[in-house]
Amino acid sequence: MEALLGTVTLLVLISIGLPVALSLALSGAVGLYLLGGSQLILGILGSASLGAIQNYEFVSIPMFILMANFIICSGVSDDMFNVAKTWMGRTPGGLAHATAITGAAFGAISGSSTAAAATLSATSIPGMLKQGYSPKLATGVAAISGTLAMLIPPSVAMILYALLANMNVGKMLIAGVIPGLLITLTIMATVAYLVWRDPDHAPLGQSYSWREKFVSLRSSWTFIVLFMMVTGVIYIGIATPTEASAFGAFGAFLLAILRRTPMEKLQHALVVTARATCMISFIILGALIFGYFLTITQATQNLVQFLVGSGLPAWTIMVMVLFVYLVLGCFMDLVAMLILTVPVVHPLMVQLGYDPLWFAVVTIVMGEVGMVTPPLGMNVFVISKYTKIPASDVFKGSYPHVVAHLIAVAVLVVFPQIILWLPATMQ
Template sequence: MVMVVGIGLLFALLVFGLPVALALGMSGALGLYLIGGYQTVVGILAATPLHALSSYEFVAIPMFILMANVIIASGIADDMFNVAKTWVGRTPGGLAHATALTGAAFGAISGSSTAAAATLSATSIPGMIKQGYDPKLAAGVVAISGTLAMLIPPSVAMVLYAILANLSVGKLLIAGIIPGLLVTLTIMLTIAFLVWRDPAAAPAAASYSWMQKIRSLRVAWTFILLFMMVTGVIYIGIATPTEASALGALAAFGLALWRRTPLAAFKRAIIVAVEASCMIAFIIIGAHMFGYYVTMTQATQSLVNFVVGSGMPPWVILVIVLLIYLILGCFMDLIAMLILTVPIVAPLMHQLGYDPIWFAVITIVMAEVGMVTPPLGMNVFVIAKYTRMPVGNVFRGSYPHVIAHLLLVAVLVLFPQLITWLPSTMSN
């Protein structure tokens, strides 16, 4: 009964629009009060902030967010789009393909999905619209390409999942590389299908000579440097993910200074990074309050025992969990969804014998789908805000990519080695 009261209050507060951090904290505090009284609430509240945020791995989150915002301020993303446009712009749907490739490249040097969506909105949508692209196709490509930053390392979502599930941050980040490439390929194949079905939706762009294509690669060294300063050093074992995040932020700052980024842009990047980091920190503190309450009720262990003892095949349970993630993604922010579900679902999947790294990547891919699924797809609203395009048009442009993503999830479920192989080759 106590568990029902706490969960009921949590969902009621979320429905009424209270910030996730406050909803989690208030629900957890009420539940703790019902279980242990006033002294229990005060004691846990006094210790939780330091305990929740003292994790060494948590430092990687603000560093990756800072890195992403400095990259945006420096204009490096514009260079990446121009390189991709030069190489594939002439092909059918070329600018859309260039957007997908830019999303993958930006994801490889940035951990923020919303930052990626905002940057791609300003970088690629105007070019596609000017070229005569169907606005729905253009917006849908940008919406789904922005989600690649959640999967390809460095990824704030991956770091947070690893902290919540007590997994190796480095191995989980590296595990996202091959699925990230497969997602990029899936986006491009979906674009090719849409253009084949309606060639007028994506007119061909200008062609470039081989000399122009080769010359365009002169700016690619910035992407390679940032990629090696983060993902490269993690895979080789030179640095931990936390150290790599600091190296990446430092490299982004150095490149921004080299490109003579205005001081005002620096200031804005730092402010945005601080705001986002504080938001995540408050959510984590609230989640710890709610987590203590769930632990004291033994609800997680009871649920695991019930499901394991129900006699249902593990694959059926997996499908049900993935469907739940799909539904939650329609209504809930990614960070909130991970914080609410991972402490409960991760032990269940481990008990059923599923590889925790594999399931983490599957969860992130499902979260990608949620970022572009109505009614609360975060990337869709970001794109609508930056382009002043109707939200409905962006959602309509995204749905073919949602279907393609779900097919890819089925492939990753059937062939788990696509996820688990690369991290298994790491030295530690």
């Protein structure tokens, strides 16, 4: 009864617009008070604040966010887009394809989806609109390409999932590499289909010679260096994800200095990183309080036992869980969604016999869909804010990519080795 009351309280608080962190903390505190009075709640509140961020691997989250902000202020993302634009040339929808490639490249040296969306808004959308691209096509591909930072390492979302599920962070990050490439190809295939169906959506772009294409690669060294400083050292086993995040942040800082980035922009990067880190820490704190409440009531264990013993096939339960993620993604930020669901879903998937690493990656891909679906769709609102294009148009432009992503999820479900092969080769 207490577990039901606490859960209902949480849903009510979220539905009236209270921040997720406060909703989790208040509903958990109310439940703990009902279970053990003020003494229990004060004891847990006293220890939860430290427990929220004392995990050593948590350090990688602010480091990767800082790395992303240094990359943005240094202008590296502009170089990446120019390289992709040059190589795509007069390919139908070439700038849209370049946007997808830039989103993947930015994701490979950053861990922030919203930062990627904001960057693509400034680098790719103006060029597409100037060339005569349909606003829906331009904004839709930018919104969905920004979500690649959630899947391709380093990814803050995947680090958070690993911490919540007590999984190996390094293997979690590397597991996103091949699916990330698959999703990038999915985005490009969707663009190709949309342009084939209506060529007026994307006029042919400028043609470049082979010499110009190879000359453009000179500016790609920054991406290669940063990628090797993070994902490369994790895969080879030279450094842990936490150490790699420090390497990446420091490398991005040196790059910003070499490119003579103004001090005001560097200071802004620090402030933005501090705000994002505090937000995530506060959500984790609220989740810990609510998690203590669920643990004491044994709500999680009872739910897992009920579903496992329900007689339903394992694949049916798995599909139902994925559908819940699709619905939650429409109303909730990915970080909040993971914190709220992973403590319940992870043990359920283990009980059903599914590989937790495989399911974690599938969950993150479903989270990508949530970033571009109404009514929340955070990346959509980021794009709308920077481009002044109505969010409704961005949502319409994102819709074909949502359908394509669901097809990609089906492929990952049917062929789990797409996810599991590369982590199995790690040292």
